[in-house]
């Protein structure tokens with residue numbers, strides 16, 4: 099039985115690759131609902147994910163059209179939460195239980211399996227606060243996919259690139275089927 103997947107998208111340049119991930123999951127028979135940070139919508143529009151997932155996309159916490167807020171509805175539905183790309187900011191919020199927007203509130207509401215694919219500039223990835231936050235998440239049983247080494251969009255080489263979409267997909271399948 100395929101698990102219900104919530105795909106979280108946060109505000110990094112790799113957000114465009116997440117559209118391909120969404121498409122791949124849907125083509126392979128997964129039901130996918132997408133939740134985006136506001137900053138992610140600066141990179142890719144919710145309409146892209148709405149079309150690919152064939153479901154409404156959640157961005158705002160206070161857009162409530164049900165008696166139960168969307169983060170609670172989604173958390174009850176979700177069986178696997180994957181965040182790709184995961185920004186340094188989102189990682190920091192998730193590691194510290196900060197819930198100041200829809201996606202970070204969702205992260206502490208949902209108790210499903212959680213996977214994250216970090217993506218950032220190598221200097222950001224090496225930053226001690228970011229590394230500390232990652233250790234915290236690993237201790238909280240969050241599964242990390244990457245980041246990979248290579249060329250990042252800002253022109254630098256190093257560790258911080260989001261893992262290839264196929265690799266993220268294969269990792270999801272390990273936990274979602």
Ligand SMILES: Cc1cc2nc3c(=O)[nH]c(=O)nc-3n(C[C@H](O)[C@H](O)[C@H](O)COP(=O)(O)O)c2cc1C
Pocket residue numbers: 107108109110111112135136137138184185186187188217218219222
């Ligand atoms: C062009 C551009 C690209 C960015 N790429 C990244 C990135 O790849 N990873 C990252 O952690 N932050 C990146 N940032 C910074 C984040 O967008 C910023 O920290 C933001 O607050 C993240 O918000 P969110 O986590 O709520 O999506 C980028 C910012 C800009 C302007």
